[in-house]
Amino acid sequence: MAEALLEVRGLTVRYGAAVALADVSLQVARGEMVALVGPNGAGKTTLLNAISGVIRPMAGRILLSGRVTQVPEGRQLFADMSVEDNLRIGAWSVRQRDPAAVYELLPRLRELRGRIAGTLSGGEQQMVAVGRALMSTPDLLAIDELSLGLAPLVVDSLAQHLRSLNRERATAILLVEQNVRLALELCPRAYVLEAGRIVLSGSAEELASSAAVQAAYLGGAPEPVPAVASGSEDAEA
C-alpha cells in the first residue's frame, strides 16, 4: 500500500460502561478514498470523532501524517451566519481565510455566499459543510453520512464533487455512508463496522459480492436503485 496518511490501531472507546469501539484498526493512504459502512449505532461517528480528536480513546493509537477535517453528521452549520462566514470559520486553524479556492471547487457556494446558512436546502447545506471543512486544506476529509436526508440527484452531484476533489487535489476521503451502494461505487476500498468492531474489509468489488454484505446492506437497501445490473434481489432477511 502507498504511504499511510491515517493509521488507527487497536482503538477502544467507551461511553461510561458501554463500549462503542473495540479494538478497531483501519488505514487510509494518501489520496485514497475509503468507505466506512455499518448499521446505526455501530460506532462510525465515534470513530470519526476519535480521529478528529474531539473524544479521547481508552486504548489504541491514531497516527496521522497530515491534517484531517470532519464533515459532521447532520451538517452542523453555524445556522445564523452567512455561508461565507461559515467557510471562513472553517479556516480557523490555517492562515489563508480567503474562500476563493473553495469557490473554485464548489462554484455554487460563491452564488450562495451571502445567504444565511440555516435557510438553505439540505443539499446546499451539505455543500457548505464540505466547503467549510475544505477551508482548512485537509489531507483527509472525513465525511459522516454524506447522503443523509438528501434527494438522490443532490447526492449524485455531491459525489461528483468529491470525485473531482480527490482527483484534482489528491485529498483523501474517509466516507461514512448508510447508502452502501453509493459508498462502494465511490470508494475502491471499504470497511464494515458492526457493534464497535470491524467485521469485514476489502476492495469494493470483494465487499459488494460478499454474501454477508449483500444480505445485510445491498439486498435490503432502503430505496430501490433503478436498473442496476444485478439479478439477485432476494430481500427476505
Place this chain on the structure above:
Amino acid sequence: MSALVQYLISGIATGCAFALVATGFVTIHRVTGVVNFAQGGFAILAGYVTFSALRAGLPHGVSELLAVLLATATGGLVGVISIGRRGTPLLASLIITIGLGFLFYAVEVAIWGDQPLQFEGVPGVFGLAGLTLQRQYVLIVAGAGVSFAALLLFFNRTYLGKIFTACASNAYAARLAGINVTRVGIAAFALGGLLGGLAGVLLLPLRSLTFDSDVDLAVNGFAAAIFGGLQRPGAALVGGLVIGVAEALVAGYSHASYQKGVSLVLIVGILVWQASRRPQAD
C-alpha cells in the same frame, strides 16, 4: 412634568449600567451555557479598585481603566476556575460561580471593610430645560453607548467576534474546526468581567459601595438579560433600559423601597411567560 423627565433621565442612565451587566450575563451564557452568579461582583470589585486608586492619588480615567482591567482579569480567572476543566457539568460550573461570588465578599471585606464607601465620578451638575442633572448621567449613557457600539462591531465585523458566535451557535462544529471552545468560553468570561467592571465604574459613583451591593446589580442585570432569553445582547440593552426607567418611576412616584421589587416581578413575569410559550416554540 419636570419630575417625570428627571426620573426618565436617571432611569435611562441606571438602565444603561444594568444593560452592561446584562450583556455580561448574555456573553458568558451564549458561549458556555453558564449563568455567571459572580457577574455583579465584577462591578463591585471595579468600584472598590477605583476607590483605592483615587485614594492613592491616581487621576480619574487611569483609576477607572485600572479597575476595568482588573475586573476583566478577574472575569477570566472565574472562567478558568468554573469551566477550565473540560467535561465539568454545567451545574457544577454554575455552583462554582456562586462560590466565587462569596469569595469576592470575603476578599472585599478583608481589604475594604464592611462599611459603605463612596467614590467620586464626574463631579457637578448641569442644567437642561430647567432641570438640574448630574454630569455622571451623561458619562454613563455615553460610556454604555460606546461600549455597545464596540461590542456590536466586535461580534458582527471581526473574525474573533464571529468565532465567539460560532461557539455559541454550534460548539461541536466549532471544535471540529479546530477552535478551542473552552478557551473561547474563558475569553467570554473575561469579556463579561470587562462589561461588569464598566458598569461598576460608571454607576457606582452614584451609589454607596458595599461588598454585597452586587446582588442588586446582578438581579437587575439578570432580569434585563432574560428579556432576550439570555441569548440576545440587543434585547438585554432594551431590558436594562426598561428596568432602569421602571425602577426610577416606581421610586419617584411611590416609595424607594418598592423599586427593588420591580426587577423581581419582571423576572417572575418573563419566566412564566416564556414557560407558557415553550410548548409551541419547540
